[in-house]
Amino acid sequence: MRPRIPLLGLLAAAACGGAGASERVSVLAVDRLSGELGGQEVELPGTDLSAVRGPAAMMLLGASIDGNRVAGGVSPECSLRRKVDGALVARTLPCVALLGQYAAMERGRQFLLAAGAEALLPAPVLADSSTPGLRYLPAADAFVLGEGPQGARVPAALNAGAVAREMARRQLRGMAESHPEEAEGIALFIGAAAAADPGYLAASEPGGDPTGSLDLARPLPADARPSAVLAGALWAWADASGDLNGAVRAALAAARALGAGASDPAAVLSLVAGQLEGESRDQACAVFRARLRAGNITACP
Numbered sequence: 001m002r003p004r005i006p007l008l009g010l011l012a013a014a015a016c017g018g019a020g021a022s023e024r025v026s027v028l029a030v031d032r033l034s035g036e037l038g039g040q041e042v043e044l045p046g047t048d049l050s051a052v053r054g055p056a057a058m059m060l061l062g063a064s065i066d067g068n069r070v071a072g073g074v075s076p077e078c079s080l081r082r083k084v085d086g087a088l089v090a091r092t093l094p095c096v097a098l099l100g101q102y103a104a105m106e107r108g109r110q111f112l113l114a115a116g117a118e119a120l121l122p123a124p125v126l127a128d129s130s131t132p133g134l135r136y137l138p139a140a141d142a143f144v145l146g147e148g149p150q151g152a153r154v155p156a157a158l159n160a161g162a163v164a165r166e167m168a169r170r171q172l173r174g175m176a177e178s179h180p181e182e183a184e185g186i187a188l189f190i191g192a193a194a195a196a197d198p199g200y201l202a203a204s205e206p207g208g209d210p211t212g213s214l215d216l217a218r219p220l221p222a223d224a225r226p227s228a229v230l231a232g233a234l235w236a237w238a239d240a241s242g243d244l245n246g247a248v249r250a251a252l253a254a255a256r257a258l259g260a261g262a263s264d265p266a267a268v269l270s271l272v273a274g275q276l277e278g279e280s281r282d283q284a285c286a287v288f289r290a291r292l293r294a295g296n297i298t299a300c301p
Contacts, residue, residue, distance in 0.1 A: 023043070023044075023049070023087075023088050024041045024042070024043055024086065024087040024088065025041065025042055025043070025044055025049060025087060025088050025089070025099060025103070026039050026040070026041050026083060026087045026088065026089040027039070027040060027041075027042055027096070027099045027100040027103045028040075028096055028097065028100035028158065029042070029100055029103060029104065029158060030154055030158050030159070030160065032160075032196075035153075035154070035203065037154065037155075037158070041085075041087045042103050042106075044102070044103060044106055047102070047106075049078065049080060049088065049099065050076075050077065050078050050079070050080065051075035051076060051077070051078070052075065052076050052078060052095070052098045052099060052102050052127075053075060053122065054102070054106070054122065055106070055109065055122055056102060056105040056106040056108075056109045056122060057102060057105050057122050057123055057124070057125045057143065058075070058122050058123070058124050058125065059075065059076055059098055059101075059102060059125050059127045059145075060073035060074065060075065060124050060125060060126055060127060061073060061074055061075075061076055061127055061128050062074055062128065063124065063126045064126070065126070065137065065140050065142070065144075067139075067140075068139045068140050069140055070124045070126065070140055070142050073124070073126070076094075076095060076098055076127070078090050078091075078092070078095035078098065078099065079091040079092065079095070097147075098127060100157075100158060101127070101134070101145060101157045101158065104134075104157060104158050104159075104160065104163045105125075105134070105163055105167065107160060107163070107164075108160070108163045108164040108166075108167040108168075108194060109167060111164055111194045111248075112164070112167055112168065112171060112190070112248075112252075114245060115190075115245055115248040115249045115252055116249045116252055116253065117168075117171050117252055118171060120170065120171070123141055123142055123143055123170065124142045124143070125142065125143040125144070125145050126142065126143070126144045126145065127145045128145075128146070129144035129145055129146040130146055131144050131145075131146045132146050132147065132148035132149040132156050132204075133145070133146065133148070133149070133155070133156025133157050133159070133162060133204060134156065134157050134162065134163055134166045135166060136166045136167075136169040136170050136173075138169070138170075138173045138176060141170070141173070143166065143170075145157055149204065149205070149206050150206060151206030151207070152203065152204045152205060152206050153203050153204075153208070154203040154204050155204065156204040159195070159200065159201075159203055159204045160194050160195045160200070161191035161192060161194050161195030161197060161200030161201065162191060162200065162201060162204055163194075164190055164191045164193075164194030164195070165187045165188060165190060165191030165194075166187075168186065168187040168190040168191065169183070169184075169187045171252070172186060172187055172255055175255050175258060178260050179258060179263050181225065181226040181227045181230070181265075182226070182227070182230060182255075182258065182263055182264075182265065182267075182268050183255070184227035184231075185226065185227035185228070185229070185230030185231040185234070185265065185268070186230065186231070186234070186251050186252070186254075186255055186268070188216065188227060188228070188230075188231035189216065189230070189231040189234040189235055189238070189247075189248075189251060190248055190251065190252075192216050192231070192235050192238075193235075193238060193244040193245070193247060193248045196244060198215050198216035198217040198235050198239070199212070199214060199215040199216070199217070201214040202214050202215070216228075216231050216232045216235040217232070217235060217236070217239070218232075220232055220291075226264060226265050229265045229291070229292065230265035230268055230269070232291055233265065233269055233287065233288050233291035233292060234247060234251055234269075234272070236287045236290075236291050237272075237283070237284050237287040237288065240283060240287055241280070241283065241284070250272045250275050250276075251268075251272060253271075253272075253275060254268050254269075254271035254272045254275070255268070257271050258271060265292065266288075266292055266296055266297050266298075267298075269284075269288045269292070269297050269299075270297045270298045270299040270300070271299070272284065272288075273285055273288065273297060273299040273300050274299040281299075281300075284300075285297065285299070285300030288300060
């Protein structure tokens with residue numbers, strides 16, 4: 001985020017009533033039911049609110065990427081005040097935005113943890129990037145974060161699915177080195193599961209998605225990328241089973257089990273189906289075969 005107004009100095013703890021780990025904080029977020037932006041009160045345990053750093057990430061201003069590391073940068077200094085209802089709120093618009101973006105990352109982290117993901121150390125976030133939304137940079141194990149895109153209904157950094165996809169890309173960074181398409185497909189699917197919406201990316205596109213090209217539930221052309229094929233198959237199964245969290249758990253387990261050799265979407269789906277039994281496996285296999293158009297899924301005889 002590129003601040004438009006100067007950041008204020010940090011208030012003394014007594015002045016803001018303390019920013020303890022269990023404090024309620026008012027942030028800008030997207031309502032899951034209406035899809036509209038608005039103020040929400042959340043708890044961010046273990047977070048230094050004034051510096052906007054905690055288990056999910058460490059926000060930095062003025063940092064840069066130097067090769068494979070983050071160079072320079074300072075933590076924000078966000079002054080807080082207490083509202084009448086007792087919740088804390090940042091005193092400046094840039095800090096309101098930063099805390100909302102951090103809260104979105106924390107929600108993505110919690111979603112992944114609930115599905116059995118690894119509890120990773122917080123990553124640095126270059127929070128004044130010109131790149132719209134949140135993007136993971138595997139070489140530096142860091143994120144860049146910027147405003148926008150302009151004209152989109154939902155800022156990309158507050159889009160629950162888009163943020164969860166980037167958090168998943170970090171979880172899958174080891175797999176991505178040898179299986180980039182498969183890692184991308186699982187991350188795309190995890191974003192859809194986190195948003196409970198196969199077309200989650202459209203909300204953060206300036207023109208929306210009038211042709212449905214971003215919708216994981218759409219029929220795919222014959223030349224679709226393997227990542228899209230895999231993401232679409234995983235979403236179709238998750239939607240049919242009605243267990244989005246369970247499907248994410250199975251996809252992450254398959255990612256951990258995938259070997260270093262050559263693979264394709266069918267190999268990942270076979271590892272997913274191999275975790276299931278009885279009717280659950282039969283259902284998954286039927287969906288996977290339909291999406292892969294008779295692809296060879298070894299766990300589905």
